[in-house]
Amino acid sequence: MRMLEVSDLGHTYQGKDGAHTAIDGLGFSVEAGELVCVVGPSGCGKSTLLRTIAGLVRPTSGRVMLHGTPVDGVPSDLAVVFQDYSRSLFPWMSVTRNVEFPLRKLSRRKRAARAAEALSAVGLGKAGRKYPWQLSGGMQQRVAIARALAYRPALLLMDEPFASVDAQTRFELEDLLLRVRREQDTTILLVTHDIDESVYLGDRVLVLSKSPATVVADLDVPLGPVRDQIGTRASGEFVDLRARVAGMLQGNTPVGAR
Amino acid sequence: MNGAVRLAQRWAVFVVVLIAWQLVTTAADSVFFPTPIKIALDLQDKLFSPLLTKHILPGMGRMLFGWAVAGVIGVALGLLLGRSRVAVAYLGPVFTFLRSIPPPLMVPFFAASIGITRMQLPVIIFGSLWPVLLNSVDGARAVDATKVDTARVFRLSGPQWALRVLLPSALPKVFAGLRLSLSLALILMVVAELRGSEYGIGNQLQYARSDFDPLAMWSWIVLLGLLGYLLNSLLLLLERRALAWQPRHSLEARALATGG
Structure with a gap:
């Protein structure tokens, strides 16, 4: 399609x-x-x-x-992940609230479930109660990715x-x-x-x-679905x-x- | 122990000044300069007399009501105007002009047009509106473009945008405006009450003057200072709670909690 x-x-x-x-x-x-x-x-x-x-x-x-x-x-x-994660996240909301916030049409329980799922997918299952500024830059961008994923x-x-x-x-x-x-x-x-x-x-x-x-x-990039930082980058293709x-x-x- | 040191640092100069004041006024023994102890006792009498419910509380209530009205109008209008470049371009000079009028100048006008006993509230509202309005406009303009884009991409509803994104973004500025407005409201309360009011601290100050009662005048002045300090502290406390998400405030809070 x-x-x-x-x-x-x-x-x-x-x-x-x-x-x-x-x-x-x-x-x-x-x-x-x-x-x-x-x-x-x-x-x-x-x-x-x-x-x-x-x-x-x-x-x-x-x-x-x-x-x-x-x-x-x-x-x-449609969802967007912006370059500037620190400006794109809402600093007055916890990580979980940031991810849940755009899901306003869902019930409270569904929102929570989606946010938890998305956060664990990006490896931040335990950071939900923190505020974005308490996380490193990379982790903040993970939150932004989780927010986009939870939006499906x-x-x-x-x-x-x-x-x-x-x-x-x-x-x-x-x-x-x-x-x-x-x-x-x-x-x-x-x-x-x-x-x-x-x-x-x-x-x-x-x-x-x-x-x-x-x-x-x-x-076309014929490198297959699974790639790794060392092997793939060293391959001739x-x-x-x-x-x-x-x-x-x-x-x-x-x-x-x- | 650290807490005690901080407390001492904060109040040491104040206590020394108070003691010096006591010594100097005792030595001078002037009618116009009663000792702080006399003032404190007189103030205590006033606070435990019908003056409290007849003058102090109604006057303060009127002031706080006026400030709150100015706050609601100022924040709502400020956030609305701040998001419209056209509105700011057209109305900016008007607001700057209105803000430049020293609010006490409005007292005679409101006294003549509304009536001398009813003009206090409008004077307070009119005078304390501008700082909160102009700061809210500033705060609303400062929302960064990425947050605006993010809100649009996730198709936030109007109320979600206004209450959960715009207002929190502007909140530090809004609070700065509210604090300015509060001190202005207190000043205007007294100025308006001095001109003629059926009740209030200003009314009592004027009364003490015509009664040639310097001690009472001092009591009212000291009470005003205390109330101003108290209200500002309460507002700061509220601000800290409302802006607790800000890294700066939390660091402070942590430093306070650990005594560092």
């Missing part, structure tokens, strides 16, 4: 010093259960793309379809989710994400500027051009793919190589 279909998407900001086109004629699709990474140079319009898919920004051209329905405003079955979205968007944590924690969180999506079969679109991360996590990698962003390449992505980002590889 086709979960997400983006066609001919464009967004132009009207600024003080003229118009700025962030994305232009962008098109791709994501099948249900896939984890697709979007990688592109800094400032290329990745965030605009993600905000447009989330319905936070209205595109100036083209359209976004989520499981066959055009996106107009924020869809009810049809599509989970992640905006540079691991860019603000240290390298060791990033590896842990990457593996956590791979494990959780295997267990819960979540469809994920993850935006990153980290080439290695995009290849390590993705079933597919979409390479974007410099601003205005268009899709330069749509690469991984090294090969990351070199191709890096080359494309620098713009010296033929467009559309697949």
Whole structure:
């Protein structure tokens, strides 16, 4: 089943010093259960793309379809994990309250059950009563991931989710994400500027051009569902793919190589 | 033991000043400067007389009611306006102008238009509204963009957004405004009561002046100081509880608990 279909998407900001086109004629699709990474140079319009898919920004051209329905405003079955976990979590709520809060349509008991399940899935089963600021950065981002998972979205968007944590924690969180999506079969679109991360996590990698962003390449990542930080990253396929992505980002590889 | 040291640090200067005051006024033996002990005894008499229920409590009640009304209006309006860039752009200068009017100047106007015995409450409300309103506007504007996006992504309802995200975000500023408003309300209470009121501490202060009773005047002044201190402390206590989720407050609380 086709979960997400983006066609001919464009967004132009009207600024003080003229118009700025962030994305232009962008098109791709994501099948249900896939984890697709979007990688592109800094400032290329990745965030605009993600905000447009989330319905936070209205595109100036083209359209976004989520499981066959055009996106107009924020869809009810979509969640986002933002890069800035410390600003995205609500510091006046305990960890559990943070995770439960968006589940307002469920009964109290169901909310509690979902939150407990999501928190234990990210390894924070015992931190529910703490406040976010009592946790490390990596653990706070786990809370944000748990909040998104408890929401049970049809599509989970992640905006540079691991860019603000240290390298060791990033590896842990990457593996956590791979494990959780295997267990819960979540469809994920993850935006990153980290080439290695995009290849390590993705079933597919979409390479974007410099601003205005268009899709330069749509690469399959044939590394299988189970990956590990040392073996996978040392494998020939991984090294090969990351070199191709890096080359494309620098713009010296033929467009559309697949 | 540590607690005792902190207590001593806090009150040492105060006690020394009090003792010095006692010694100086005893030596001077002036009608205009009664000793603190005399003032304390006079104040005690007043507090255990019908003055308490006739003047002190009704006056304070009126002040607190006015402050609460200003607080509710100020917070509600401030949060609403703060989230609208257009509203802030249009109304900002108006509020800044109204805030710049020294509130006691409104006393003669309200006295003339509403009546000298009924103008106290409007004066208090009008004067103490601006700090809480402007601080609430500030607090509402300061909600960071990621929280706004998060609220939109999870499709929070209007009340959820206003009460569980916007209000807590703005709360530190709101409390700063409420504290300013409270001290202003106390000042305005006395100013308005001095001009003519059927009851209140200001009324009694004016009465003591015409009676040429410096001791009574001192008692009322000291009582006002005590009440101001007490109310501010109570509000701070409330603020600490309401903002207990803030790391800063909790560190303080922990430091207090362990005596560090």
